[in-house]
Amino acid sequence: MGNLFSQTYVNDPSTLKDQVYDYVVVGGGTAGCVLANRLSEDPSVSVLLVEAGGSHEKETFSKIPVAFGKLFKTDADWAYNTIPQSGLNGRELFYPRGKLLGGCSSMNAMMYQHCSPSDFMEWESKGAKGWNYDALSPYFRKAEKFTPSILYPNVKSEDRGDSGLFETSYSHFAPICAKFLDAAKEIGIPYNPDINTGKGSLGVTKMLTCIDAKGQRSSTATGYLTKEVLSRKNLTVLIGTTTTKVLLSSNERSHAIGIEVANNASSPRHTLRCAKEVILSAGAINTPQVLLLSGLGPKEELEKLAIPVVKDLPKVGKNLLDHLVTGAVTMRAKAGTTLDYLADPIKSLPALVQWSIYGTGPATTNVGEAALFVRSDDITLPLTAKTPDSFASEDKLIDTTSGPNSPDIEIMAGPLAFLSHGFRSAPSGTNCFTLMPGLLRPLSVGQVTLASSSPFDKPLVDPNYFSHPNDVKILTRAVRLAIHIGHTASYQPMLTLPPISQSSSLDKLDLFYPGDADPDTISDADIADWIRRNAETIYHPMGTARIASDEKTGVVDEELRVWGVDGLRVVDASVFPAAVSGHPVAPVVAVAEKAAMMILGSAGLYH
Structure with a gap:
């Protein structure tokens, strides 16, 4: 039996050195x-x-939905950068990336989505037996506590979870975003x-959010680490402590014995x-990063850094998949139609x-209030410019979707400017309506590698964006x-657009x-050039320790056990065999719920 601390959190790992725990969970993020x-x-x-990281409880900006970007580049953020x-x-x-209890669920944009059922069928086809949508669906429902709204009568209660720990609701909906529908x-x-x-998920919708009935963010920290849970004598939460490696036995077959x-x-x-x-x-x-530091990964990479190779696992850190957005397609909105005033410390006071007091109002916006999900090959609009420098018509798009009812494009709608992750402000007095197009099913694949053998040096993150030409075309x-x-x-009452005749002389900066x-005359080449100058991550890395049927093609088996190592599992977005076609927080929570059942079941403890 492990530590019987009564205090909420522990900061000093030396006080735990004499304890032996049944389970050690590394990372108090979304899944942890x-x-x-x-x-x-x-x-x-x-x-x-x-x-x-530290506790989510001290982070006020984590609680206020509209303020999530205020956590970026603070102590609550790992604040990585990609390589060029x-x-x-x-x-x-x-x-x-979130560096606090709740992880990215404590600092994301709170968009709740199961993603496409066929995404998980694809997982199973790639070796993740038992991880199809039918298998995961009960865990989506188990995790969720949905607050119904009379404004959305077509959302059926039988399709939602009503007694889980992860709270969802329909939060603020600005008229300019409602018009998006x-x-x-x-x-x-x-x-x-x-x-x-x-x-x-095909179609246009008001986004369901991870916001509770009080208008505050619901994260896995707020939902799963309540005061009652933290008071359990068999649970110890150690914060402010970096795991430098997993400790492995030196027997013929390695076994995790601690960290x-x-x-x-x-x-x-x-x-x-x-x-x-x-x-x-x-x-x-x-x-x-932790796997590599522990000697688990591609042999040649470990040897270059003089890290003893415990197990040659060539796919550790590989298969990095991410959703890239183009940057904000910002529209000129008419006065009084947007929430841009919330960026002003004085003007935002009434909303705060x-x-x-009430947990309502504009501060409960998650910024991405509505979204549409479509297949790029199903769009019937004229989607190539009437100019000679558009992409060649014979250069056909590759269908990357997981199935005929699954999208490869998302466009989010926001009632305010969202520029450079919120670090850049629109000019004073400007009213901005933001559309954020995103790529859901990239063919470009990247990797995570070590910069050095020090666990305190940031790893090298290379998403390898646009290494496949299909991505920029979509x-x-x-x-x-x-x-x-x-x-x-529909948008003419709320947006101001210049005369079409002026479109050829637009300032591209x-x-x-x-x-x-003008969508009919702007060239594909000009759009692609703008994308390359403005595209950013939408914070969805996954796949770097993927489930597979063998150790040559993946890192963990269908039980999430690391190949060739006993007593070591991975439970987070890194196990995804393929990219989900939407926002991954709900799938991560469902995977963690299912994993917990599997872990306790394998130990004969789950009833």
């Missing part, structure tokens, strides 16, 4: 909080959760009242031991007061679709380019 809760439900086992991306004009992209329907995209059912940790690069290393399993839930960047179509939406009759452009 779920595991800590579910595994410690059984009082006969002891659980240690280790988080490099040749497909994006050599730019290094900012790559935020009409505009999409005007150009032939059907309304989908609930994208989180077995029917899939090595330290508070920082100059502090002493400490050993924390486990009796049953170490579970890596550090996310798609840090999980492969309303939120703090995003070009997505941008043209976004511009078409801005030109619909202007805030409202290409939003001001």
Whole structure:
């Protein structure tokens, strides 16, 4: 039996050196909080959760939905950067990852989506037996606590979970985003009242959010690490502590016997031991980093850094998949139609007061209030320019979707400017309506590697964006679709567009380019050039320790056990065999719920 601490959190790992825990969970992020809760439900086992960051409770900006971007480049963010991306004009992209309890679920845009059922059928076809949608669906429902709204009567309660720990609701909906539904329907995209059912996510919808009934963010930290859970005597939560490597036995077949940790690069290393399993839930960047530091990974990479090779696993850190967005297609909105005033410390005060007292109002916006999901080859609009320099017609798009009812394009709609992750402000007095086209099914594949053998040196993140030409072609179509939406009759009462005759003389560096452009005449080459200059991650890395049927093609088996190592599992987005066609937080939570059942079941503890 492990530590019987009564205090909420532990900061000093040296105080735990004499303890032996049944389960050690590395990473208190989206998946780790779920595991800590579910595994410690059984009082006969002891659980240690280790988080490099601090508590979510002290982060006010994590609680206010509209303020999520205020956490970027703070102590609550790993604040990575990619290596220079040749497909994006050599730019290094900012790559935020949550460094606090709840991980990215404590700092994301709170968009709740199951993604396409066929995504998980594809997982199974790639070796993830038992991870299809029918297998995961009960865990989506188990995790969710949905707050119904009379404004959305077509969302059926029987399709939603009602007693879970991860709260969802329909939050603020600005009229300019509600009009997005009409505009999409005007150009032939059907309304989908609930994208989180077995029917899939194609269509345009009001986004369901991870916001609770009080108007505050619901993360896996707020939902799964409540005061009652933290008071369990068989659960210890160690914060402010970096896991430097997994400790492995030197027997003929390696076995995880604990972890090595330290508070920082100059502090002493400490050993924390486990009796049953170490579970890596550090996310798609840090999980492969820990595996590599532990001697588990491509032999040639480890030998270059003089890291002793415990197990040659060639796919550790490979298969990095990410959703790239083009940058904001910003439209000129008429005065009084947007929430841009929230960027002003004085003008935003009434909204913050309303939120703090009533939990309602503009501060409860998740920014991405509505979205459409389409297949690039199903769009019936003229999606190539009437100019000679457009992409060659014979250069046919590759269908990358997981099935006929699954999208490869998302366009999010926001009622304010969202530029450079929120670090760049629109000019004072400007009213901005934002459309954010995104690529859901990239063919470009990247990797995570070590910069050095030090666990305190940031890993090298290379998403390898646009290494496959199909990706930029699909995003070009997505941008043209976004511009078409801005030109619909539905939006004329709210948006101001220049005369078509001016479109050829637009300033390509202007805030409202290409939003001001004529979608029928702007060239594909100009759109692609703009994308390469402005594209950013939308924060969805996955796949770097993927499930596969053997150790040559993946890192973990269908039980999420690391190939060739006993007592070591991975439970987070890094196990995804292929990219989901939407926002991954709900799938990560469902995977963690299912994994907890598997872990306790394999130990004979799940009833």
